[in-house]
Amino acid sequence: MKQLWKTGAMALALLPLAVSHAFAEDAKTTTNAPEAKYQSAASPLANVEMYQDINPKAPPMSKAEFDKARQIYFERCAGCHGVLRKGATGKPLTPEKTLAAGTDYLKVFIKYGSPAGMPNWGTSGELSDDEVDLMARYVQQTPPQPPEFGLKDMKATWKVIVPPEQRPKKKMNNYNIENIFSTTLRDTGEVALIDGDTKKIINVVKTGYAV
Numbered sequence: 001m002k003q004l005w006k007t008g009a010m011a012l013a014l015l016p017l018a019v020s021h022a023f024a025e026d027a028k029t030t031t032n033a034p035e036a037k038y039q040s041a042a043s044p045l046a047n048v049e050m051y052q053d054i055n056p057k058a059p060p061m062s063k064a065e066f067d068k069a070r071q072i073y074f075e076r077c078a079g080c081h082g083v084l085r086k087g088a089t090g091k092p093l094t095p096e097k098t099l100a101a102g103t104d105y106l107k108v109f110i111k112y113g114s115p116a117g118m119p120n121w122g123t124s125g126e127l128s129d130d131e132v133d134l135m136a137r138y139v140q141q142t143p144p145q146p147p148e149f150g151l152k153d154m155k156a157t158w159k160v161i162v163p164p165e166q167r168p169k170k171k172m173n174n175y176n177i178e179n180i181f182s183t184t185l186r187d188t189g190e191v192a193l194i195d196g197d198t199k200k201i202i203n204v205v206k207t208g209y210a211v
């Protein structure tokens with residue numbers, strides 16, 4: 001038994017020598033065919049600039065995919081889920097929730113929606129299967145901070161539509177302004193003003209976006 005063990009140890013000790021010898025041999029000859037094939041078979045993503053999330057668990061996305069998804073999110077999802085994905089009409093989509101749910105679950109939810117108010121983005125034809133996959137990966141990334149829109153930026157957008165001297169100095173209608181309420185017409189991006197006394201719509205104001 002002792003003898004056998006010794007022989008085994010010998011063989012093991014010789015192995016590194018044998019291996020390094022084989023490598024030395026190889027280095028002299030040109031690279032063998034399979035190796036050359038292997039090295040030239042670049043990954044399709046090798047030259048694509050990747051998006052690097054601060055959370056290593058976030059699924060990989062190229063920079064271009066991330067930018068596209070961010071745009072789709074802003075235009076189609078932020079109204080219900082919030083710009084920072086903290087939730088509003090829709091549930092929060094923060095990474096601790098979405099990473100736990102996983103890409104496959106998220107894809108199904110985004111594609112088919114739910115009776116509780118999540119639109120069926122895939123089956124309605126609004127988003128392609130690739131876009132559904134993109135959004136499922138996107139909502140697992142750390143929400144990007146929106147650029148700050150400060151007072152200076154706001155002032156730069158200021159347009160005088162009616163100059164102060166031309167503005168009415170007294171009430172110009174008979175509405176009971178103590179009893180007027182507004183309702184958001186979510187899907188058309190409008191707000192209706194309703195007279196509480198007559199329950200009639202006074203005006204529909206185009207606000208331009210959903211919630």
Ligand code: HEC
Binds near residue numbers: 072076077121
């Ligand atoms: C009209 C409002 C609305 C819009 C717009 C919307 N969602 Fe939702 N979403 C919801 C609601 C409400 C829920 C919760 C539904 C439920 O629990 O059944 C939800 C749930 C989800 C869920 C599942 C969350 C979970 O924890 O189970 C995902 C993922 C999701 N939304 C992604 C998106 C994406 C991506 C978009 C944009 C392409 C989007 N949503 C746009 C309302 C919306």
